[in-house]
Structures are given as C-alpha cells and as structure tokens.
Amino acid sequence: MSGSRVRLYSRTDCHLCDVARADLGRICAELSVGLEEIDVDTDPDLRADYGDRVPVIFVDGQEHGYFRVEEDRLRAALR
Numbered sequence: 001m002s003g004s005r006v007r008l009y010s011r012t013d014c015h016l017c018d019v020a021r022a023d024l025g026r027i028c029a030e031l032s033v034g035l036e037e038i039d040v041d042t043d044p045d046l047r048a049d050y051g052d053r054v055p056v057i058f059v060d061g062q063e064h065g066y067f068r069v070e071e072d073r074l075r076a077a078l079r
Contacts, residue, residue: 004034005078007058009050011041016067020055023069031078 006028010017021037028035040046040054050056056066059077 004036005060006033006035006074008035008037009040009046009056009058010037010054011039014054017055020057020067020069023071024057024074027069027071027074027078031075033078 006024008017008020008024010021024035027033038046040050053066057064057069057074059074064074064077
C-alpha cells in the first residue's frame with residue numbers, strides 16, 4: 001500500500017461521513033491507495049475550518065470534494 005493519498009475529514013454521528021467512509025474504503029482498497037481519516041471535532045481549528053461542511057475529501061493534499069464521493073472523478077484523480 002502506498003502512503004496516504006486520500007484524506008477524509010469527518011465527524012462521528014454523521015450519516016454522509018459514514019457513506020463517504022464506506023465508499024472511500026472500498027475504492028482505496030481496490031486501488032491500493034492509502035486512506036487517512038481525521039475527526040474535525042478533535043481539533044478546534046479543524047472544527048472552525050470545516051463546521052458542518054463534512055465530509056471533505058482531499059487527494060494528494062488538495063481538496064477534491066465534499067459531502068459525497070464522486071466515484072468516477074475520484075478514480076480518475078487516483079490514476
């Protein structure tokens with residue numbers, strides 16, 4: 001598995017985060033891409049930055065999208 005190329009900013013008790021986590025887990029496992037998850041509520045600065053705009057997905061350090069995983073677009077970014 002490579003280093004984490006995908007980062008998910010999320011929080012607990014968030015339905016959209018649960019869906020994104022499952023989608024990202026499946027896609028990253030299929031492509032052998034590292035996935036890191038960060039709970040925005042563990043850091044006051046992250047909580048202030050993201051507020052209710054979670055889940056947020058980063059690919060290679062750049063914001064890729066938020067709320068939902070666009071699978072085709074994500075796969076293209078990871079190629």
